[in-house]
Every structure is written in C-alpha cells, then in structure tokens.
Amino acid sequence: MIVGTHALVTGGGTGVGRAIALALAEAGIAVTICGRRQAQLEAVAGQNKRISAIAADVTQEAAIAALYTEAEAARGAIDIVVANAGMAEAGPAHRTSLADWQRTLDVNLTGSFLTVKPALSGMTKRKSGRIVFVASTAGLKGYAYVAPYVASKHGVVGLMRALATEVVKSGVTVNAVCPGFVESDMLEDSVQRIVRTTGRSVAEARASLSATNPQGRFIQPDEVAATVLWLCSEAAGSVTGQAISLSGGETW
Template sequence: MTGQRHALVTGGGSGVGAAVARALAEAGHAVTICGRRADALDAVAASHAAIHGLVADVTDEASVAALYETAEAARGPFDIVVANAGAAHSAPAHRTGLDDWRRMLDVNLTGAFLTVRPALPGMARRRHGRIVLVASTAGLKGYPYVAAYVAAKHGVVGLARALAAEFATRGLTVNAVCPGFVETELLASSVARIVETTGRSAEEARASLMASNPQGRFVQPAEVADAVLWLAGDGAASITGQAISVSGGETW
C-alpha cells in the first residue's frame, strides 16, 4: 500500500479521531473525516490541506451510504477505514435503561459495522485494504457502571476478529486498537460525571481514572494515532485479527 491512499476516519472532529486524521494526512494520505458537528469537522480540516470533512451519522445506514458516495466520487475509493466514532454512558447496570443500552450499541458497535461494510467489496476486489476499529480496553476487560459500553466494545473486538478471518486471503487486514483512558473531551465528560455523582473534586476524579494505568498517566491521542498509522501501513501486512492494547500496561 505504498503511495497516497484515501482514508476515512469517523468521529474525526475531535480527540482520537482528529489525531488519527492528522497523522494519516502527515503520512501523505488523502483523508475524509466525518461526524455530526460541521464546525468541529471544519476546524480539523483547516489544520491540513489533505483533510476534508463531511457531516454524517454512523448510526444511520443512509447517511453512511451518502458519505461513501460523495467522498469516493471526489477522491476515489477508500483504502483505509478507521471506525473511531463512539460514545460512553455510565450508570449502575440495574439503572441502565433500554434506550441507553441501545444507544451504546448503536453508536459503538452498529456504527462500526455500518462504517466498514461498504468498503469491504471494493477492498476485496482490489485485494488491498486496511480497516482499524477503535475499541477500548473496555473491549478486553470489564469495568463497573458501564455495562452497555463494555458490551458494545467487546462486540467491536469480536467484529474485527470475524472480519479478519473472513477476508484474510483477500488482501485486507482488520484490527482493533484498544486505548485506556485517553486525554480527550470524552475523558473530561467522564471526570465531570464523577464529580457530579460523587462529590469528589476534579483532581480526585482524574486521579481515580489515572490509577488504572500502570504508568500513572493518561494515554495521549497522538499515541493512539501512531498505533493506527502503523496498522494502516505496509509494515503491518501480517497483522490482522488483533486487539492492540494502548494502555500503559493496564491490559493485554
């Protein structure tokens, strides 16, 4: 997969998605990012000429289809797909409503499936392609108070492994990247919820989350982006069906 490729990054308007988009663009690829907030996408696109933003909702099949049609008509078929869009919700399991359960599966798992499915036939026909699903350490272990999120992210890891097995002889690699707590807007929201529900200070809340990382720190978005960039490159041609933990040794 030498030379410029066309990459899709969902949830590309902030956090890990924005970092991944910039890393791919700096590596010489054309990058299409999508999300639901045009202003956030525009801000990331303004940071590099190779990045273009399109509004899309990964939970909506028609929206994803329109995204593919528009982006591929303008810049060619996707050679790299990074399914990064996601959301988190915390509550005790017995207080997790069915709507919250479905929302976590829709955004994190069904959204990943809808994101990668349109790319599969073309990648298989061209006999090359890289798919990276951004999961979480929650796809490798359990955490309390986030049962729906954990279930969804375990599903994302399973999806990566199933697709890897299905397309191993057809030139595709499919892997999951599983970050621990990453210093992003999503982490800030988690800290705010802990403060609101427990009365602890923001510093105490951050320390409680940071304690899960044996390195005693939060993962940085650029570190996750580096892992994605490697998996998207030629040197990772034999890496497929893997769940790569980016967590300071929290899990493996």
C-alpha cells in the first residue's frame, strides 16, 4: 500500500516524470504534475483522471509556493514529493560558462530543494510522508564533459542524506533513485550531441552510451517508476537516506 493520498511530481510532462506520475495514479494516488510546458502536462493528465497539471518553474520559490497552495486547496495535503525535474548540457569544463553552470545547478539542485521544502513541515507534523529525489549515477561517480550536471546531482544526493537525517524520527522517509542512461528525451539529446560533435552515427552514439551499463542496455522509465512506487510504499518504511542505483551494475 502506498503511503499518502496526494503526490507532487515535478518534470511530470515527459520521460521519467511522466512514468512516475502514471504509476502513482494507477496505484490510486491523486497526482499533481508540474513543469514549464502546459501542453505536455495536459497530455499526461489526459491519460488518467487522477492526474492534474499545473505549470510551474522549479527554480522560482514563489512559483512553487503558489503551486502548493493551488494543489493542496484542490486535493489536500501533499504527502509524497518526487523531485524529478532536471536538465543536462555537455561540454569541457574549461568551456563551461558561469551562466551554464548556474542554470544547471538552479534546476537540478536548487529546484530540488525548493520542491521539497514546503512539504517538510506538514509531513513531520503528520509523522508521515515520502520524499524521493530523482538523481543519477552522476550523483555517485564522475563523468567527463558534464561537470555542472555531475556537481548538481552529487548535491542532490547530499541534500537527500541531510534531510533524511533531519526527519529520521518523524516517520518521513527521504531517498534518491540514481538511474544510468534512461530511454528518454534527455537521452536523445545526448545522442544528437554526440552525433554533432563526433560525426558518429546515431547507432554508434547509442551504443557508446548503452555500453556504460554492464548489462549493455538503457534503463526504461517504468523501471525508475517502479522503484519510486516501492519507496512510497509501506513496505519501504525502514528505507531512508539511500541512493539507489538503477544502472545494471555500473554503480552501487
């Protein structure tokens, strides 16, 4: 059984966020999804009546505060938060501008903090709740040419561990899932970037990325969603402060 009745999933319009939102809704949970593209959000909401869509930018504290106010007025207290919204850009560290660095940290790290912050007080008072960060294997190891992304995802894992320690006696659990390359729009962006910069074919670019997984494949969004669903269940009540690698053995 899932703990709670109302979940917030950021970046819910595509990929992993979409899969998580649908999985929670199919488990009987009311789900509020947010993102910056209303049309994408509405398309996901149209697939399950338990899902509602609110456009919001996770880097803006006022926007997240307004999101919570609207969502909780409509559907009750948010007792599951999945901080999934993220972005990635690639390039050598010495060519990374301060603006590019800051934008990545704003979305991936600060956005994650702003997403969960409004839920903490209510969850701890109710002595129940689930917080799940969607991080990455890049939060557990280093990769070349994505320094801002790696730094931001390491920060997300650190944030998760700090919050888990703070709320450990309250009945609230805080965890992170850390997938390797996931079959998603972000993966396709990475493939196209490799094609442009190296002259490799799409098949060669995909093969080079899938080879990072010892199983030789990409993680599927539904695999990430299933792990999130379990972390939100009563069965995972003793699991907190964990960074769970979904990588075919690449990291642990």
